[in-house]
Amino acid sequence: MTAYLGDVAALARKDLRLELRARDTLPAMALFVVATLVVFHFALPGGASEDAAYGLLWVALVFTALLGLGRAWAPESEAGALDGLVLATSDRSAIWLGKALATLAFLVAAEVVALPAFALFFAPLDGPALLGVLLASVGICAVGSLVSAMAAAARGREVLLPLLFLPLAIPLVVGGVGSSISPEPGAYLAFLGLYDAVFAILSWAAFEYVVTE
């Protein structure tokens, strides 16, 4: 168990350190999400309700996550290192967990920029909304890391990743928007928790089949 967690921590740390050195993905995600929010201001007609703005927040978050997920396996595939990792670790699912945690860290960092910007430009965000963002981020990174690995094995991966990810992201958007605008966010937050549990377990179990030759 501790060896497993040690693998996971080492893998996540590697990704974080690579990003700290290269600094290409995270600034891009932060800039992208703010630019998207600005575009949304111009895209929203004048009389649009506050609820519409919350919807757009979630569109921005999903597409920012896609940006990050597209780069999630890039360090491994560029260096041809994924095969080595697969051979080196005791349990392949640790690779997924390490990657998902690192991606979550990046996404949360981008949200630290995005959420205040949203609150400034559009509408305030309360406790349930923020919890919804956090829960949905977990789901995004769990499913996204797996699906991104699938795309990495394929041709045309940049185009394929959104096609694979978006249908799976729809329930997360529903949960997230609901927790932001509904007077009773409890059901939506519980739903997000359910999604996270189901798809994290599935991704964790299925990852080794995706990545072995």
Place this chain on the structure above:
Amino acid sequence: MSAGEKYVAAAYGVFLVFVLVWAAIIATKLSRLERETGELARLARARTAGEQGDG
């Protein structure tokens, strides 16, 4: 035909068309398979004829 009848006919008609299109696709595939097995049979015949000729 009333409007209701037209829609019912459309729904059943669409279903029928889908199944017929599927059948047409399978038929095309079958004729291709027939052609290819014919070629392979010809190849096999030529080979056994060749072997009998040599042996």
Place this chain on the structure above:
Amino acid sequence: MSITRPSLSALAALAVALAAASVLLTFFIAPEDADQGLSQKIFYVHVPIALTAYACFGLGAWKALRLLLTRGERYDLESYTGIHQGTIFGALTLVTGSIWAKASWGVWWTWSSNQLVLFLVLFLFYCAYFMLRFSIEPGPQRERISAVYALFGVALIPVSFFAIRLASDFIHPTVFTREGPQMTGSMFAAFCASWAAITLLAYVMYRTELAGKRTDVNLRELREALAR
């Protein structure tokens, strides 16, 4: 599983008989619905198609699970064909559902019909299955990745269903309602006959397609053997 066992022609004949029975029951015996009139008859073809689509996706996922657990050769093609059938019937569900929506409510599409929206999401998901499958080189990795994706599909079905239910609370108020199946005996019989016919038809289509795909594979091997 060959094309002859259990006899495909017998199953096909049975499907024809059931289809004839269901048409008879639907149009000549079952009474017309008091509220919706004749257009309610679409129900007898639309709902079985939807149920069959779910069954095909389930079959594809089951075969996918068998592939991952046992690594048997046959399961990849069986899973793929199941998903293929499911997608065909899913598309049919959307089309017949749209026609029914137009007949009942005057619009070709409505976001209030949870089933229509669910099938739209699933259709997107399973179309991506084919894009994924054909972007990867044939081989064991493609088989496994396809299988994992098929399994994610069946997990997505209930999750999306709940999501759409939750979403309908705040996205669109439910304006359109449709009576649940308070069916008389003959209506129920018509529905069952229809459901049996369409399920059997889907199975015959599945077996036929599978035989075609397997023959393709065998032919390719034969060709390689003879070319040597």
